[in-house]
Amino acid sequence: MITSKTQLVGLFGHPVHHSQSPVMHNAAFAAIHLPFAYAAFDVAPDALGEAVKGIRALSLRGVNVTIPHKVAIVPLLDEIDPLAKRIGAVNTVVNENGRLIGYNTDGNGYVRSLLEETNIRLTNQVVVMIGAGGAARAVACTLAEHGVKEIRIVNRSREKAQMLAELLSSSVSTSVIDPQQAGEAISDASLLINTTSIGMYPHVEEMPVAAEWLRPDLVVSDLIYNPLETKLLQTAKALGAKTHSGVGMFINQGALAFELWTGRSAPTELMRETVLRQLQHGGT
Structure with a gap:
């Protein structure tokens, strides 16, 4: 009342x-x-x-x-x-x-939930981040503060990715990856994070990366929470990968x-x- x-x-x-x-x-x-x-x-x-x-x-x-x-x-x-x-x-x-x-509680909210749900050690992580918008900035800055090993940024706009890379460069090894080279960047990464809206309701059949780039030993994280399990997470889980949703x-x-x-x-x-x-x- x-x-x-x-x-x-x-x-x-x-x-x-x-x-x-x-x-x-x-x-x-x-x-x-x-x-x-x-x-x-x-x-x-x-x-x-x-x-x-x-x-x-x-x-x-x-x-x-x-x-x-x-x-x-x-x-x-x-x-x-x-x-x-x-x-x-x-x-x-x-x-x-x-x-x-x-x-800004977005980044710490993300890291808190990632650790709760996956039990990974952040200092071991080579991260590929899809997207370079506001959510990506919050997550990347907080991951850098927690000491991840490397962050690779894949984004359609190279300029936006470059701006994020410059923001992070003083605290973590950072690189900008052309979308055409994303598969190669993911091939030896340990944590893949989708920060874009690709796969969000109602476009639930879309994926931000090709299915063949996923592997069982890759942790796959998606900031989307509607649907609860995106096509990206469904595909990764079917391979045996550890997954983490945006909820x-x-x-x-x-x-x-x-x-x-x-x-x-x-x-x-x-x-x-x-x-x-x-x-x-x-x-x-």
């Missing part, structure tokens, strides 16, 4: 009707009896500045930020956490008495945001069950 003591948090994005965040967070708040409520706000790009002012005006405790606002919101905030500054994007804002602080990243980035807003440990398993139930019943 929402009362005058309820603290409001939410989501800024465009569109937001498909998001699982409200049902996931509201279930988590209810489970541990926290006086919080989460709402999704469809914020058009030209209204972002006014929406950020609204965080202060309405005393929201904070917001999640999704496409297309993760980069655009950065100059509108009072302070940016060092990792978010390096990534160049914010996905969580915390309102500390009118001072808005931006964080864990989504849940863990949300759990980290929950902890920033509330100062309490998030009920991660309940959040996972809530999201899986929604997705299995046709939610997007």
Whole structure:
């Protein structure tokens, strides 16, 4: 029940009707009896500045930020956490008495779920990353901080891949791979990560790499969580490869945001069950 003591948090994005965040967070708040409520706000790009002012005006405790606002919101905030500054994007804002602080929990959410689900040792990993967008930046920067051995970036736009490689080059051995050479790059890699939308609902038959490039000893990770198991992951699993879907990243980035807003440990398993139930019943 929402009362005058309820603290409001939410989501800024465009569109937001498909998001699982409200049902996931509201279930988590209810489970541990926290006086919080989460709402999704469809914020058009030209209204972002006014929406950020609204965080202060309405005393929201904070917001999640999704496409297309993760980069655009950065100059509108009072302070940016060092990792978010390096990534160049914010996905969580915390309102500390009118001072808005931006964080990026995407990368740490990804790494937390990858380790939970695969038990790999990050310092041994030679990574091939498909894509060089915002999600790729968050994941790559965080993997570099955790000491992976090498990151190879495959992207249609070489310029975008080069920008990401330059960002990473001071902390990890990095190279830009032409899409035509992707198979060769994957042949001696240990971890393949798809950060693109290839294979996402409704285009569920698409794959970002050729099936013959996959092997049983390759860990295959896909940031997509709808469908729960993409064609890429189905194909890799059929070969005997270890796979990792985007559901864990989504849940863990949300759990980290929950902890920033509330100062309490998030009920991660309940959040996972809530999201899986929604997705299995046709939610997007």
